[in-house]
Amino acid sequence: MHPEAELWFGAHPGDPAWLQTDDGEQSLLDTVREDPEGQLGAAVCSRFGDALPFLVKVLAADEPLSLQAHPSAEQAVEGFNREERAGIPISAPNRNYRDPSHKPEILVALGQFEALAGFRPAARTVELMRALTVSDLDPFINLLDAQSDADGLRALFTTWITAPQPDIDVLVPAVLEGAINYVRSGKGKFAAEAKTLLELGERYPGDAGVLASLLLNRISLAPGEAIYLPAGNLHAYLEGVGVELMANSDNVLRGGLTPKHVDVPELLRVLDFTPAADMVIRPEIASDGMELVYNTPAPEFAVSVLCIDGDQLGHEIDAPTRHDGPQILLCTQGSTVVHAKSNKVTLERGSAAWVSADDGPIRLVASEPTKLFRSTVGI
Structure with missing residues (x-):
């Protein structure tokens, strides 16, 4: 056993979850493929085909993760087909599109969680750069x-991400000195931004992502x-533990802060x-008072938290x-017993259950305050 940065619960071919059944272990991917309508329901199949449209992850960022963005639905299909025609293997390190799906996602923090996400309004960024007093x-x-x-943000980002390495090797140390x-x-106003700069500069020296x-x-x-995080949103998770729910995709365009493949032209395109x-x-x-709902525009997924406490115990x-x-x-x-039509299972902290479409609705019994993240298809 060793620490894991990501734990996947879903039916993505890259890392499907495994179900504990009376007949032994079976991958959720195979379970869905064998009976898509029974597992997903006729309505979900008619909308998304014979594949589970969402993927659940537990993310534990002990250090900053890569700067990245995800493509739109149209970009994903075009990019996947283009790389298929080029004969790039799915597992190749220089492959950008591992499936033809987009990847909108939501991250819900389980504890304090730190992130970089979305381009800051330009006036505020000008104020930050001036505060560093770096000529x-x-x-x-x-x-x-x-x-x-x-357009200004695009021009500046493009200038930095495509700059020759000797220029980066001069500018990054100067910015870090300013931080x-x-x-x-x-002074404090931009203390968090300055400290993040220093942390990234220490971990990724000479990286334009800094x-x-x-x-x-x-x-x-x-x-x-x-x-x-919708399509095209540049982001990097810095530190913390959270639950991610996303469309069932592994498409990532990286922009730095990583030793992995960075395709700058493709990143700029998305x-x-x-x-x-x-x-x-x-x-x-x-x-009903027991469900906390996180609203997003994504049709592939919906997430809520079921909170059982007080008189419900x-x-x-x-x-x-x-x-x-x-549902996942x-x-x-806490801990709860989940009763479905065909079976029941006890869930404790860190464990998960798959509830197929033909096995709901569910009933719950908990003897201590309990929280369950419920992932479903978007309404």
């Missing part, structure tokens, strides 16, 4: 100050808060440079029914 940044400040919109001086000054981090929103999520401000999502309490309760599709239940606190 080498002056040309770039002038560029963005003169064109403070998505050190800023932190020492105790400069790119200057352009992104620095986000701190409290437990229970979330961020939704990025959305529209500035984003308030990206934090907070759940809404459903009318020790009693059999019906889980709210949103629709008749499949992930226990993140």
Whole structure:
């Protein structure tokens, strides 16, 4: 046994979950393929075909992860077909598109979670760069100050990500020196951004992604808060543990902060440079009072948290029914017995259950305060 950065619960061919059945272990991928309508339901099959449209992950970032973005549906199909025609193996390290699906995603923080996500409004970025008082940044400040919109952000990001390595080797140390001086000054307004610069610069010396981090929103999520990342959103998870729910895809375009393949032209093709401000999502309490719902526009998935406590403890309760599709239940606190039509299972912290479309609805019994992340198909 050893620490894992990601734990996948789903039916993606790259790493399907395994079901514990009376007949032994069976992959969820094979289970769905053998009986798609029974497992997914007729309505889900008619919308998405014979494959589970979402993927659940538990993500544990002990150190900053790569700077990356995901393609739109159209870009994913075109890119996948293009790389298939070129004969690039699916497992090749220089493969960008491992499936023909887009990958919108939501991350819900289980504890304090730190991230970079979405391009910060240009005026705020100009203010940050000026606060670092680095003369080498002056040309770039002038560029963005003169064109403070998505086109300006595209021009600046492109300049940095395509700069010759000797230029990067001069600019990055100068920016880091400015960040050190800023932190020492105790001014505080951009303390989190400056400290992130220093951390990234230490871990990824000479990486243009360190400069790119200057352009992104620095986000701190409290437990229970979330961020939704649509296609083209440049982001990097810095530290923390969270539950991710996404379309069933493994398509990633990296932009730095990684030793893995970085395809700059393809990344620039998919990025959305529209500035984003308030990206934090907070759940809404459903009318029954026990379900916290995170609303996103993604049709492939929906996520909520079932909270069992107080007078509900020790009693059999019906889980709210949103629709008749499949569910993945992930226990993140406490313990509960999940009763479905054909079977029951005890879920403890860190374990998950697959509930097929023809096995719901479900009932729950918990003797201690319990939280279950429920992943379903979007309504």
